[in-house]
Amino acid sequence: MSEYIASPTGWVAEQVELYEGSGGTEGTTLRGLPVIIVTNTGRKTGAIRKTPLMKVADGTSYVLVGSRGGAPTHPLWYYNLKADPNVEVRDGTEVYSMRVREIEDPAERQRLWGIAVEAFPPYRDYQEKTNRTIPVFIAELTE
Numbered sequence: 001m002s003e004y005i006a007s008p009t010g011w012v013a014e015q016v017e018l019y020e021g022s023g024g025t026e027g028t029t030l031r032g033l034p035v036i037i038v039t040n041t042g043r044k045t046g047a048i049r050k051t052p053l054m055k056v057a058d059g060t061s062y063v064l065v066g067s068r069g070g071a072p073t074h075p076l077w078y079y080n081l082k083a084d085p086n087v088e089v090r091d092g093t094e095v096y097s098m099r100v101r102e103i104e105d106p107a108e109r110q111r112l113w114g115i116a117v118e119a120f121p122p123y124r125d126y127q128e129k130t131n132r133t134i135p136v137f138i139a140e141l142t143e
């Protein structure tokens with residue numbers, strides 16, 4: 001069983017702690033908006049990583065946005081998902097086994113980006129802040 005390594009970013013690790021520790025009944029928002037937790041596998045360490053992201057639902061799927069606040073480089077979880085698309089998504093008290101794929105098709109990306117910005121408007125500002133194209137994944141149920 002791989003070990004869990006918490007985020008080195010304090011407030012993120014704390015949110016994961018509260019969210020998971022409460023079975024998904026506390027710590028489930030950021031700025032009053034819903035957050036999911038994506039459990040993924042470290043590409044280099046093989047460790048269990050838990051990444052809170054804004055909840056952007058598309059039917060039973062989730063849109064994962066690698067914004068990292070508009071930073072010039074992708075978050076590291078991006079590389080984890082590219083290496084191993086099998087994740088768990090915790091949405092409140094529910095946990096789903098899902099597979100992720102990066103959205104390459106421009107039309108699909110435009111549709112999903114629209115849903116993401118609707119759910120969390122700061123994504124638009126983050127994209128304006130960087131000339132990095134913020135990556136978008138979709139996480140779909142595996143059954």
Ligand code: F42
Pocket residue numbers: 006007008009011012015030035041042043044045046047049051052053054065066067068069074075076077078079080
């Ligand atoms: N980040 C977003 O990008 N989008 C969001 O919508 C979002 C929402 C959100 C809501 C609540 C909250 O608490 C945090 C939120 N975040 C959001 C922040 C998000 O959870 C991440 O902290 C952020 O995106 C940065 O991701 P990161 O994976 O770059 O995190 C860094 C700080 C990190 O964890 N670094 C570790 C370290 O030790 O430096 C290593 C992480 C890792 O996965 N390493 C891999 C391994 O093998 O273990 C190797 C990765 C590689 O290939 O180098």
